[in-house]
Amino acid sequence: MKRIGLLTSGGDCQALNAAMRGVVKSLSVSGEDVEIYGFLNGYKGLIYANFRMLTGADFSGILTKGGTILGSSRTPFKTIREPDENGLDKVEAMKHNYHKLRLDCLVILGGNGTHKTANLLREEGLNIVTLPKTIDNDLWGTDMTFGFQSAVDIATQAIDCIHTTAASHGRVFIVEVMGHKVGYLTLNAGMAGGADIILIPEIPYDINKVVLAINERHRRGSLFTILAVAEGAISKEDAALSKKELKEKMKSYPYPSVSYEIAEQITQKTGQDVWVTVPGHTQRGGSPCPYDRVFASRLGSEAGRLILDGEYGFMVGYKNREVVKVPLEDVAGKLKSVSPDASIVKEAKMLGICFGD
Numbered sequence: 001m002k003r004i005g006l007l008t009s010g011g012d013c014q015a016l017n018a019a020m021r022g023v024v025k026s027l028s029v030s031g032e033d034v035e036i037y038g039f040l041n042g043y044k045g046l047i048y049a050n051f052r053m054l055t056g057a058d059f060s061g062i063l064t065k066g067g068t069i070l071g072s073s074r075t076p077f078k079t080i081r082e083p084d085e086n087g088l089d090k091v092e093a094m095k096h097n098y099h100k101l102r103l104d105c106l107v108i109l110g111g112n113g114t115h116k117t118a119n120l121l122r123e124e125g126l127n128i129v130t131l132p133k134t135i136d137n138d139l140w141g142t143d144m145t146f147g148f149q150s151a152v153d154i155a156t157q158a159i160d161c162i163h164t165t166a167a168s169h170g171r172v173f174i175v176e177v178m179g180h181k182v183g184y185l186t187l188n189a190g191m192a193g194g195a196d197i198i199l200i201p202e203i204p205y206d207i208n209k210v211v212l213a214i215n216e217r218h219r220r221g222s223l224f225t226i227l228a229v230a231e232g233a234i235s236k237e238d239a240a241l242s243k244k245e246l247k248e249k250m251k252s253y254p255y256p257s258v259s260y261e262i263a264e265q266i267t268q269k270t271g272q273d274v275w276v277t278v279p280g281h282t283q284r285g286g287s288p289c290p291y292d293r294v295f296a297s298r299l300g301s302e303a304g305r306l307i308l309d310g311e312y313g314f315m316v317g318y319k320n321r322e323v324v325k326v327p328l329e330d331v332a333g334k335l336k337s338v339s340p341d342a343s344i345v346k347e348a349k350m351l352g353i354c355f356g357d
């Protein structure tokens with residue numbers, strides 16, 4: 001008999017349910033007797049012992065379902081050691097509930113912040129297996145995270161739709177793609193949607209270079225321009241500021257997001273109106289794409305194997321087209337980001353895409 005806790009933490013994404021289904025199916029197909037404790041709304045469920053007993057039936061029919069059947073929330077790692085408003089020690093509470101329920105292990109699905117807490121729980125002696133979810137694909141130790149390909153599809157569709165109207169009207173459009181720190185999603189959706197300019201956090205932009213690219217297109221007879229801009233795109237000037245200076249500057253930042261600032265600057269410098277479209281959380285929503293369904297199922301199945309073999313303390317990841325186990329201590333606290341020297345960036349530049357650098 002295995003007693004397994006399951007939780008999904010952080011921003012949701014597509015294929016969380018597919019991954020959990022993969023874990024539970026692989027365990028039940030093995031014939032192992034399992035009890036599943038589904039903690040609700042992320043780590044909060046574990047802290048406050050808010051859980052539901054789940055059976056195989058709960059995981060039936062959820063392969064294609066978006067969101068997470070367990071609910072999710074963000075529990076910031078930086079305050080995890082601080083007592084809650086009632087003085088409760090959150091880490092001790094999680095350990096207490098784990099031991100009280102006599103769990104054999106916890107399966108935790110999450111992104112960067114989630115992995116820091118998962119590793120902390122491992123250090124505190126709990127048996128942990130994690131699965132890498134995020135539309136940002138910014139988890140260290142895995143070439144791919146589930147949710148990413150589905151989000152690329154959605155952001156690409158947004159750019160495709162903007163493309164036709166931009167071309168009809170000869171307009172400049174910015175599509176703002178999710179990703180505060182990392183630009184994989186913007187880069188991939190931008191390339192897939194044929195964006196002319198792609199601005200990502202890892203490659204600070206010079207607005208004059210952006211304007212030059214728009215003017216050059218105009219000169220060659222292309223009256224419209226599509227910019228794919230990451231939420232976290234940053235100008236060269238801002239990138240040169242210290243963290244403290246930037247924080248200070250952002251206190252009186254007058255724009256809803258960076259895209260609106262870029263739009264205003266382009267208008268000032270070219271005289272052209274610029275339209276901004278923000279697909280926002282649609283990028284995290286809806287049914288997972290077929291790639292993510294397969295991918296998350298594979299990772300879930302491997303998590304099931306690790307549990308059956310009693311191998312704990314790992315994230316199930318994907319390296320060089322193989323499903324692998326990566327020690328949690330190697331993953332926690334590291335960010336995977338787009339290298340400005342990556343071949344995909346070079347190839348995009350060869351296609352004439354401007355990165356504003």
Ligand code: F6P
Pocket residue numbers: 011111134135136178179180231284
């Ligand atoms: O981490 C995934 C992500 O969707 C990022 O791309 C985005 O910047 C952020 O979450 C948005 O967070 P929230 O849903 O809390 O606004």
